[in-house]
Every structure is written in C-alpha cells, then in structure tokens.
Amino acid sequence: MFKGIDLFSDTVTQPSRAMKEAMMNAELGDEQKGEDPTTHALEEMAADLLGKEAAMFFPSATMANEIAIRLFCEPGDELIAAETCHLFFAEAGGPAIHAGAMARPIHSPTGIFSAKELRDTYRWSKGPHYPISKMLSIENTTNVGGGHAWPLEQLDDVMHAAKELQLKTHLDGSRLFNAVVKTATTAKRIANNFDAVTLCLSKGLGCPIGAILAYPAKDFVKVRRLKQIFGGAMRQSGILAAAGIYALQNNIDRLAEDHANAALLAQRMHNEITEIRVENSNPSTNMVFFEWHDEKIPPNEFLQRCINHGVRFSHFGEKRFRAVTHRQITQKDINTVMETLKEICLEK
Ligand SMILES: Cc1ncc(COP(=O)(O)O)c(C=O)c1O
Structure with a gap:
C-alpha cells in the first residue's frame, strides 16, 4: 500500500x-x-x-x-x-x-x-x-x-x-x-x-x-x-x-470537494510549473491530466521521483499522467504536491 x-x-x-x-x-x-x-x-x-x-x-x-x-x-x-x-x-x-x-x-x-x-x-x-x-x-x-x-x-x-x-x-x-x-x-x-x-x-x-x-x-x-x-x-x-x-x-455531495481540489491542482500546475502542460487547467471533475516535458528528467523517472517524494500519479501514454482527487485528498495535500513538484524541478 x-x-x-x-x-x-x-x-x-x-x-x-x-x-x-x-x-x-x-x-x-x-x-x-x-x-x-x-x-x-x-x-x-x-x-x-x-x-x-x-x-x-x-x-x-x-x-x-x-x-x-x-x-x-x-x-x-x-x-x-x-x-x-x-x-x-x-x-x-x-x-x-x-x-x-x-x-x-x-x-x-x-x-x-x-x-x-x-x-x-x-x-x-x-x-x-x-x-x-x-x-x-x-x-x-x-x-x-x-x-x-x-x-x-x-x-x-x-x-x-x-x-x-x-x-x-x-x-x-x-x-x-x-x-x-x-x-x-x-x-x-x-x-x-x-x-x-x-x-x-x-x-x-x-x-x-x-x-x-x-x-x-x-x-x-x-x-x-x-x-x-x-x-x-x-x-x-x-x-x-x-x-x-x-x-x-x-458520500455524494462531498464529491464537489474533490472537484475543487482537482481545479486547484490543475490551475497551480498550469501557473507554477513550466515543465508541466496541463490538458485542461479547468478540469470538469476530479481528474487532472498533464504531460511532463523536460529533457533532463524523462517521464518514467519523473514518476519514480514523485513516488520517492511521497506523491503517486498514474501514467498513460509516453508523457501523459493523471492525478485523481478523492475523499482522502485535502487542500493541504494539494499544496504539498505542488511543493514536491517544485523540489523535483530544482533537482535537475
Ligand atoms: C470508467 C470505468 N469503468 C469501469 C471501471 C472498472 O472498475 P473496476 O476496476 O472497479 O471493476 C473503471 C475503473 O477504473 C472505470 O474507470
């Protein structure tokens, strides 16, 4: 787990x-x-x-x-x-x-x-x-x-x-x-x-x-x-x-929180991480799809570095990743994810 x-x-x-x-x-x-x-x-x-x-x-x-x-x-x-x-x-x-x-x-x-x-x-x-x-x-x-x-x-x-x-x-x-x-x-x-x-x-x-x-x-x-x-x-x-x-x-009404957290993540990724291209900076629901573009850190290594830092995404296609928000993800977690992504960018 x-x-x-x-x-x-x-x-x-x-x-x-x-x-x-x-x-x-x-x-x-x-x-x-x-x-x-x-x-x-x-x-x-x-x-x-x-x-x-x-x-x-x-x-x-x-x-x-x-x-x-x-x-x-x-x-x-x-x-x-x-x-x-x-x-x-x-x-x-x-x-x-x-x-x-x-x-x-x-x-x-x-x-x-x-x-x-x-x-x-x-x-x-x-x-x-x-x-x-x-x-x-x-x-x-x-x-x-x-x-x-x-x-x-x-x-x-x-x-x-x-x-x-x-x-x-x-x-x-x-x-x-x-x-x-x-x-x-x-x-x-x-x-x-x-x-x-x-x-x-x-x-x-x-x-x-x-x-x-x-x-x-x-x-x-x-x-x-x-x-x-x-x-x-x-x-x-x-x-x-x-x-x-x-x-x-x-547990139905609370799904709105997941949507809000996904929107926060998408907007912050879009605005703050130049290596990331967010597919939809205004996501419809609880999923954020994005591509990782960086010559020094290939996509697989990006994924592994995120895991090493305590953040897990799923991987679809060569550079395409998915982040899904849910009941156990808080706004504070989204802020931690952003700090993690910035740390990974500084590691280059
Ligand atoms: C759209 C959709 N349909 C069906 C399923 C199948 O669900 P399960 O893997 O729980 O059987 C999934 C699983 O992610 C899904 O995303």
Whole structure:
C-alpha cells in the first residue's frame, strides 16, 4: 500500500470509520439464495436513484459492464463506444471474450462525441456479410478521455440518435455521481434513456468493493444467471452492500470537494510549473491530466521521483499522467504536491 499522497485513482479510497460501522451492523443472509436483506435494500435504493425497474449488486464495475454487454450482444455484434472508454481500454478484451462482440470505436480522444459521429460510426450496410451494430456504451464521466462530464443536451442528442438507430444503450456510470455533481442534476436525469447502467461504489463514493447494474426487470432471470456464470454471485454480501447504502446516503455531495481540489491542482500546475502542460487547467471533475516535458528528467523517472517524494500519479501514454482527487485528498495535500513538484524541478 502506498503511504504518501495517492493521486493514482479514486479507487484507492479506504472506507471511513462510519462506513465500517454500517458494515458491522448489517443484517446478512445468503445472497445466492436471494436471502440477503441488505443487498436487497441497496438494490432497491439504487434502482430508485437511477430511475430503473431493477438493479443488481456486483463485486466490480468491470463485471457489471461485461454482463451488460453479454445481455445485449450476440457473437459478431458490434459494440459502439468511444475509443478511449474503459470497456475497450482496460477490461482485458472482455467484450470479445464474454460476448464475442466486435469493438466499433468512435474516434474521440475526450470520450465525448456527437450524434453525427455516432451515426457516422453506425454500420448502415445490412445483409449476411455485415456485423450488426447492436449496442452503444457511453462513459460518464469519461476516465482516460479526461474526466469529463457529458453536457446534458449533447447526451440527449446522442441518446435520441441511438434510439432512432435501435441500439441497446448502456451507461458506464462508474463515476456517474461526479457527473451529477458537475452538471447539477440527478442520476435519474442522466440515466433516463439508457437500457442499462453501471454505477461503481468503490471509486469516489468510497466503498471498498461493489458496483450496481441497473437493467430492465424483464431481464432478471438472464442477469441473475450471468452473475452466476461470471462467479459474481455472493453469499453474505450485505456486509459490502451496507457500505454501498452508506455511500449513497452520505458520500455524494462531498464529491464537489474533490472537484475543487482537482481545479486547484490543475490551475497551480498550469501557473507554477513550466515543465508541466496541463490538458485542461479547468478540469470538469476530479481528474487532472498533464504531460511532463523536460529533457533532463524523462517521464518514467519523473514518476519514480514523485513516488520517492511521497506523491503517486498514474501514467498513460509516453508523457501523459493523471492525478485523481478523492475523499482522502485535502487542500493541504494539494499544496504539498505542488511543493514536491517544485523540489523535483530544482533537482535537475
Ligand atoms: C470508467 C470505468 N469503468 C469501469 C471501471 C472498472 O472498475 P473496476 O476496476 O472497479 O471493476 C473503471 C475503473 O477504473 C472505470 O474507470
């Protein structure tokens, strides 16, 4: 475990004492038998928040995403999504492995695209030769695209086009509540037209484990069976679901602090460190992407020196780094990060 200021991801958050107390007090049963009351309570709460008929608790957002693809795609069907999305980038080829789905990426470095770009990517040719464009997945907020929340009108336009094209639609809302806070709306409003929604509990919301997949109630038997096939059916999962309930009741509004800390970091990096090029000095949510440009300290060494000084970032691409703010990062930490970066610059 990294002991310093860990900006690697919001996945590094540790459960708070109050969350652990909620976990300790949870009423438990056998989830595989449908007998865990706390898991049921979380599923009902999540379905209600997302405005969906049904929701199921999973161990990870990756599993929830992959099951959504299995639900909608047959082998050879096309899954349309931004080229930078987690489904294509970091699920180890899961769409091909589990569903036999073909990736049909939309060229979009930010992860956000227009209805026209969706229509241009959709495969219009029909007939026995052609794969079938079956499903659209949208990441909100985007991760490696830059931590952006989708503008609501643009999302509506794209969803309208998706319905016209008769695509099944999935929202990878692993960081949905960051988008909710950024766009000052509700989760229901963002999730509104999607057939299925993944919501991760173990990122900015601060749970140790867990994700939700919301889906149409008519698919319950299929989703439940897929959960079993994927090895995601659990036993006394209420101990984890209790953390999810706690997070949904207590940890949403505070995401605004993470956004403010990311903005502070981005602005200070932009203004004070000439070796750093910040991609967006006014970040949308809790992610700051930046490039390190210095001839004397190559990018890998920059990363290692930061770690040696007690600050950890993640590394994407040759010079591209990401800092993610979360529940355990304070404004004081941001000031310490800036001092560290200045010390590293002086070491040259
Ligand atoms: C956008 C997005 N979707 C899905 C996931 C998968 O989450 P997990 O690794 O917890 O399964 C991540 C993880 O970082 C993510 O950023």
